[in-house]
Amino acid sequence: MTGPRDLNCNEFVELVTAFLDGALDPDTHERFETHLAACDGCDTYLAQMQQTIRAVGELPASSLSPSARQALLGAFRQWRD
Amino acid sequence: MNVRIGASARLLPPDTVLVAGLRDGNEAAFELVLDAWSAGLLRLARSFVSTDASAAEVVQETWLAVIQGVARFEGRSSLKTWVYRILVNTAKRRGLRESRTIPWSSLQTGEDEGPTVDPERFRGPGEPWEGHWREFPAPWPSPEPAALAGEIRAVVSAALARLPARQRIVISLRDVEGLASDEVSELLEITAANQRVLLHRARAFVRGELEAYFATAENRRKPEDGGSS
Numbered sequence A: 001m002t003g004p005r006d007l008n009c010n011e012f013v014e015l016v017t018a019f020l021d022g023a024l025d026p027d028t029h030e031r032f033e034t035h036l037a038a039c040d041g042c043d044t045y046l047a048q049m050q051q052t053i054r055a056v057g058e059l060p061a062s063s064l065s066p067s068a069r070q071a072l073l074g075a076f077r078q079w080r081d
Numbered sequence B: 001m002n003v004r005i006g007a008s009a010r011l012l013p014p015d016t017v018l019v020a021g022l023r024d025g026n027e028a029a030f031e032l033v034l035d036a037w038s039a040g041l042l043r044l045a046r047s048f049v050s051t052d053a054s055a056a057e058v059v060q061e062t063w064l065a066v067i068q069g070v071a072r073f074e075g076r077s078s079l080k081t082w083v084y085r086i087l088v089n090t091a092k093r094r095g096l097r098e099s100r101t102i103p104w105s106s107l108q109t110g111e112d113e114g115p116t117v118d119p120e121r122f123r124g125p126g127e128p129w130e131g132h133w134r135e136f137p138a139p140w141p142s143p144e145p146a147a148l149a150g151e152i153r154a155v156v157s158a159a160l161a162r163l164p165a166r167q168r169i170v171i172s173l174r175d176v177e178g179l180a181s182d183e184v185s186e187l188l189e190i191t192a193a194n195q196r197v198l199l200h201r202a203r204a205f206v207r208g209e210l211e212a213y214f215a216t217a218e219n220r221r222k223p224e225d226g227g228s229s
Helices: A016-020 A026-038 A040-057 A066-080 B015-023 B027-048 B052-072 B079-097 B146-162 B165-176 B181-188 B192-224
Strands: none
Touching: A016 A040, A016 B192, A026 A040, A040 B146, A040 B165, A040 B192, A066 B027, A066 B052, B015 B027, B015 B052, B015 B079, B027 B052, B027 B079, B027 B165, B052 B079, B079 B181, B146 B165, B146 B192, B165 B181, B165 B192, B181 B192
16 A cells, blocks of 8 residues: 555654645645545644644743833833933 | 734734834833743743843843834834844853853754654564554643643743753744744744754654653543542
8 A cells, every 4th residue: 555655654753843834845745644644643643743832832921020120111211211 | 014923922013003102112012012022032041041140131131222223123024023133142142151152053963863753663674564653642631631731831841941952942932932934044044944953853852741741640640549538
């Protein structure tokens, strides 16, 4: 069943970020999607990369200290005047 | 004109409104961007310099430069990218003074090379289905149980801290701050391809840490049957 153009799973996992960026050439993009449709393991891997990206995006904000924030607001006011 | 919503950013007015506000000395406009972007700027600065205090100073210096320079902002990039560029330049100068320079020009042997998933997870040469999973990755609970949110954040945060600096900087810009691929390449003066390599390695590492966490979280929840005494 495996033709020469098929991706292996170990190749698939290295292409995930390029796929999500829309940066794969059309031929590789097609092979990626074909493999994805046929392979539950890689489907899970892709889903986990997307979950990872979401989790990274939800990191809590550490913030400026209140005094630094006040100092900057003061600097802004001064600059304006 | 592009209005982009960063992964972690709340909704801000469009750049035209923000820039006009900043130029007019509208303090509310300054507060909006200060509060929306300082956390990301701090995190990013920390990757370039050696202490938290030093990072805080870099962020202060960046905002002062923004206040003084916004009149010259030409709108060729988004306001956010412009502010981040000031931070990166400020942080690089500071890192230089602290003898903490990050080599950006090329990928590094070792840390930027090789498979991002343990080759042992795939069938080897001579086996049927060479290059395919031996065992599929175990799916994670989705959506993640709210009870685990704190632990997941801790795992992600610790994973980022362990990344090589360049990978941490790229994943922070892309996935925490939500900047686009071309903006990050331009900001860091690296090629799109190298940017993607760094991002992919960073994501794959964090995924691996989450996978290990979910595997043990599963084990910890299992022995929970049995009544209270």
